[in-house]
Amino acid sequence: MRKKLPWLGALLVVALTIAYYALTEPVTVIQRAAPDSAIQRNPYSAAQDWLTQRGQPSTRILSAAALFPLPEEDTTLIIDKQRGLLNTGQVRSLLQWVEAGGELIVEARPLPKSRDEDTATEREWQDNDPLLFSLGITVWKSEQETVDEALDPFFELLDALPAFAGNPLQYCLLTDNDELRETCEALACEAPPQPEPLLLHAGDDQPSRRIQLHSQHVLWHDSWNEEDTPQEFLPEWPVEVTAYADNDFGSQLVQLSLGDGQITVLTDLGLWNNQNLHYFDHAWLLAWLTGDQPVWFVRSVAMPPLLQWLWLRAPELGTALLLLLGLWLWSRIPRRGPIQSVAEDNHRDYLQHLHASGYFQWRTEQQDTLLTALRQQAQARLNRYHHQRQQALERAAAHLKVTVAQLDHALTQPPANRDQLTQQVSLLQALRSET
Numbered sequence: 359m360r361k362k363l364p365w366l367g368a369l370l371v372v373a374l375t376i377a378y379y380a381l382t383e384p385v386t387v388i389q390r391a392a393p394d395s396a397i398q399r400n401p402y403s404a405a406q407d408w409l410t411q412r413g414q415p416s417t418r419i420l421s422a423a424a425l426f427p428l429p430e431e432d433t434t435l436i437i438d439k440q441r442g443l444l445n446t447g448q449v450r451s452l453l454q455w456v457e458a459g460g461e462l463i464v465e466a467r468p469l470p471k472s473r474d475e476d477t478a479t480e481r482e483w484q485d486n487d488p489l490l491f492s493l494g495i496t497v498w499k500s501e502q503e504t505v506d507e508a509l510d511p512f513f514e515l516l517d518a519l520p521a522f523a524g525n526p527l528q529y530c531l532l533t534d535n536d537e538l539r540e541t542c543e544a545l546a547c548e549a550p551p552q553p554e555p556l557l558l559h560a561g562d563d564q565p566s567r568r569i570q571l572h573s574q575h576v577l578w579h580d581s582w583n584e585e586d587t588p589q590e591f592l593p594e595w596p597v598e599v600t601a602y603a604d605n606d607f608g609s610q611l612v613q614l615s616l617g618d619g620q621i622t623v624l625t626d627l628g629l630w631n632n633q634n635l636h637y638f639d640h641a642w643l644l645a646w647l648t649g650d651q652p653v654w655f656v657r658s659v660a661m662p663p664l665l666q667w668l669w670l671r672a673p674e675l676g677t678a679l680l681l682l683l684g685l686w687l688w689s690r691i692p693r694r695g696p697i698q699s700v701a702e703d704n705h706r707d708y709l710q711h712l713h714a715s716g717y718f719q720w721r722t723e724q725q726d727t728l729l730t731a732l733r734q735q736a737q738a739r740l741n742r743y744h745h746q747r748q749q750a751l752e753r754a755a756a757h758l759k760v761t762v763a764q765l766d767h768a769l770t771q772p773p774a775n776r777d778q779l780t781q782q783v784s785l786l787q788a789l790r791s792e793t
Contacts, residue, residue: 401631402655405644408635409653412645416653421666425656428452431459431619434648437656438627439467441489449489453595457617463647465627466490468497468575475499493597493614494580495623500607556610558643560601567639569603569611573625576608597621622647725772725779729786733769736786740769758788765789 397403406416419425425435426448444452456462467487469475475498484491558567579599595616603611614621629640669676719727743750755762768786773779 397632402657404632404635405630406653406655408641409644409648412650414648414650414653416655419654419656425654426451428455428460429652429654431455433652433654434461434463435654435656436463436627436630437465439465439487440657441467441487444489446488449492452489453492453616456619456621457595459618461619461648461651463622463624464489466495466497466575466577466623466625468499490623492595493616493621493623495612495614496578497575497625498578498608500574500576556603556605558601558603558611558639560613567642569640569643570629570634570638571610571624571626572628572634573610574607575625576604577610577612577623577625579609579612579614720776720779728779729773729782732783732786732790736789737769739790739792754789754792757792758785760785 400406400418402418406418409416428451429435452462467490469478469482469486473482473486483496487497490496556569556571558569581599597614597616599612600615600620601611601613601622602609610625612623614623628634629637630644635641635644716728719725740747740750740754743753751762751765755765758765765785768782773782
């Protein structure tokens with residue numbers, strides 16, 4: 359019976375396995391998971407991953423200080439509208455970099471809401487965006503009526519579904535209602551309804567592409583004004599419009615050639631963020647503008663690094679802190695005194711060495727150390743008088759003509775002062791030299 363138990367156990371395991379797979383069926387559960395914090399902080403994370411798959415290295419730059427000095431001309435710069443710290447010299451360096459062959463993609467910056475476009479002066483336009491103003495580009499609010507912003511697809515999905523419990527997306531995908539499933543897929547996966555996509559015009563050899571920009575502003579270039587000539591609006595930077603994209607609202611993308619490089623201006627860079635990159639021809643547009651070059655996504659240029667911001671805001675406080683730090687370091691760093699000149703008579707005899715060594719031991723209360731060797735030799739001589747210590751002391755004291763107490767004190771007790779040390783050394787030397 360015991361031999362059959364392993365076989366019965368194996369058959370039981372096989373039977374249970376077959377019963378499990380026969381009586382159960384797999385259930386798909388959709389679990390919502392928040393994206394990684396690095397993706398949430400970087401709206402162009404998907405674009406950077408896609409460029410990496412294409413073999414294009416990409417970098418995220420978080421300040422104007424990190425942007426300068428500028429990279430080589432084979433790099434594409436994508437700069438958002440937060441570039442308030444670009445001074446006149448940096449703008450000129452940036453345009454000279456483009457003129458030498460660089461590729462620049464810029465998000466247009468409209469006037470603040472506190473300023474009226476109709477009454478704004480030329481100085482206010484220039485101060486608002488000196489980079490685009492020097493290229494003859496201004497940003498205007500669209501005169502067309504804007505459509506209502508689309509609701510979040512998730513809330514539209516809730517409105518379209520009946521009352522239920524659990525995950526709405528799971529319910530949507532597992533339902534038997536074909537019409538409801540198609541509605542769910544459209545709300546969850548298709549692009550949200552927006553104004554008509556733009557048609558890109560980039561020459562006869564390039565077919566029109568569909569682009570969607572979520573902006574209520576339009577671009578205007580001075581060369582489109584029939585009353586002016588190109589020489590009048592850009593005497594210093596002779597640019598030429600090579601491509602544009604517009605819809606019923608107006609121009610949303612303008613591409614300019616400057617020297618050996620080109621500048622592409624868009625009203626919004628949201629078409630390349632994590633939510634909109636996969637819609638329409640947005641990914642194609644990014645590849646068309648960057649080619650196979652490295653890409654720098656320049657974000658938050660208006661916010662310098664912390665140390666630079668502190669220096670700009672409080673230079674006096676920064677100077678005081680640096681001085682305090684320098685004084686603290688000066689107080690903590692060990693310092694050496696002046697170099698002592700070497701004495702001419704630097705050769706000392708052995709007696710001077712013994713005198714210095716003995717004086718050091720006496721000053722550090724090591725009197726017994728001074729007498730140790732001498733006492734051992736005297737004790738060896740004392741043992742020759744008699745094998746008993748008391749009788750040996752009496753005989754040696756009588757021979758040396760001193761008391762027993764004096765001889766015992768010299769052999770056992772430390773000297774109290776220099777005179778006593780001299781007396782003990784003299785007595786011990788006399789005892790040692792006895793024959």
